Amino acid sequence: MLYTINKSPFETSTMQTALRFLQPGDPVLFIEDGVYAVQGDNRFSSDIAELMRNNPVYALSPDLEARGIGGVTDGVTCVGYDGFVELVEEHRTNTWL
Template sequence: MLHTVNKSPFQNGTMESCLRCVNPGDAVLLLEDGVFGAVTGTSKTALIEEALKNAEVYALSADLKARALENIIPGIKVTDYAGFVDLVDQNKVHSWL
């Protein structure tokens, strides 16, 4: 499964709800405002670090750049739209809107 999250975890519980439903081995893609959750040293970092123990977490590069986000949590893979397409090719997808 691929789960996409497009909401800031500081504003909205979507990321937390998603992470509760992630199966071992699933992929989570943070995009749009979801990429605010990819930064290290925040009140939400521990949630992502926990998820990384049994799932893959990706963040969309175009959205990171647009928001000047650096210092990404170690273990998160930065990917582009082509990588997003590959993730969809490899997995069933649920958009956590």
């Protein structure tokens, strides 16, 4: 199941709640303000690194660019809208708003 997270972890606990339901191998896609979680060297970097031990992690490039985020945590895959669509087509989706 693909998990999409669109809220900043600096403002809500949405990310932490969603992560409790993940199964190994479930991809996680950060979109909108959720991309703040994958910004390199922030207080959530260790959480993202731990997540990537068992799950692929993606971030939507246009949302990173819109927020001026140039560097992401090592191992996070940045995707455009085409990549977003491919992930949605490949997996059932669980959106955490």
